[in-house]
Amino acid sequence: MAASDQHPHNIYQFKQKSVGRFNFSWFDWFCLWYPPGWLILFNRHWQHYHDDPDGWNWLEYILFLIPCGFYLALLIRWLRLGCRIPCTQQNEFNPNYQTAFREEILQPIVKYYFHGKLQQIENLPQHTPIIVAMNHAGMCFPWDILTLGYLLSKQQGWVVYPLAGIDLFENPWMTWWLPPGWSQVLGGIKAKYDDFEAAIEQQKILLYAPEGLRGPGKGWKKRYQLEKFDISFIQLSQKYKIPILPVICIGSENLHPYTLNISWLQKIFNLPFLPISPLIPWFAIFPSMGVWAAKSKLRYFIQPLIKVENVNNRGEFYQKAQELRKKMQTQINQLLRDEKSGF
Helix, strand or coil: CCCCCCCCCCEEECCCCEEECCCCCHHHHHHHHCHHHHHHHHHHHHHHHCCCCCCCCHHHHHHHCCCCHHHHHHHHHHHHCCCCCCCCCCCCCCHHHHHHHHHHHHHHHHHHHHCCEEECHHHCCCCCCCEEEECCCCCCCCHHHHHHHHHHHHHHCCCEEEEECCHHHHCCCHHHHCCCCHHHHCCCEECCHHHHHHHHHCCCEEEECCCCCHHHHCCHHHCCCCCCCCCHHHHHHHHCCCCEEEEEEECHHHCCCCCEECHHHHHHCCCCCCEECCCHHHHHHCHHHHHCCCCCCCEEEECCCECCCCCCCHHHHHHHHHHHHHHHHHHHHHHHHHHHHCC
C-alpha cells in the first residue's frame, strides 16, 4: 500500500471520521500472533476511522477466537442486523486511510511476519507511471501483492494501486468478512479491462498479476511454474507508452503450502478458488483465518524496465506476453537454484 505525503505525522483526518492515530494495543499484538485474530485487526482498524454500525462488535470479536465461535458470531450479527446482509455502499480511494492502514496494520505484519524485502532496487525507475507485473501465488489472501505494494511505497514514496480480483469487491461472502468498500478505499482497481484502462489513463502506478487467478489457483504441485500471461497489460503498455516493471517474488508459494484446488467445490461455493490442504480443518474451526497466511519470507527481485513498442496485432501481443513469462520463469528457476545451493 502507498504513502500519502499530505497528512500530519501523528493524526489522520478522514472524510468519514476525524480521530487520533490507531495505536497497536496488547490485544492487537495478540491478534497478530493468533491467526484467527487477523480479521479482527482489519475490522477494528476500519471501525477506528469509519462509522460502521453494521460492522462486527466486541462480543462477536471474542467469539472469533473460540473454536467454531465464528459461526455463532455470524448468526448473532445477522440477527442484530434484522436478518439481512450488511449494507453495501460505493466508496472511493482514500490515500489517507491507505497510509494509515499501511503504517498501522501492514507495517507490523510485513516486518515481523512476512519479513518482506526488496532486492535489486537499482532497477527501480525514478519516473512513473509504470505497470508493476509480478508472479502471484499462495492460494490465499493476496499477501504477496499487499506486501509488495507496502515495500514500494516505503522505498519510493509511491501511491500504488493493485488490480484485485472481482471477488474482493463483489463476492457475497466478502460482505461478511470485510467492511463494505474496503478494497476501493485502499486503492484496489477491479481486474476488468475497462477499469484497468481507466487507471492507466489516469497515470497511476499499477500493481498487476499477469497470470490472474491462474497463479494462486494452480496449487502446490505446480509451485513456481508460471501460468499463461494475459495480454491486456502488454496492449495498454504500448497504447499509453507506459513501461512494465517485472518483479519476481520468492516465498509466496509457502503462504498456503501443500494445497490442491477443488474446482467443482469452488464453483458450488462461488469462490475464486477453494484450497484443500492440511490447514483446512483449522480454517473450518476458525473461519476468521480466511485473511491469514502461513509465515513466510517474501523476497522481491526487481527486474529491468521493459518498454513495449512496434507490436501490431493480437498474435504479436500474445507472443510478447509469453516471452516475458518465459524470461521471468528462467529468472525464477535461477533464483531457486541459487537458494538451494546457498547463494
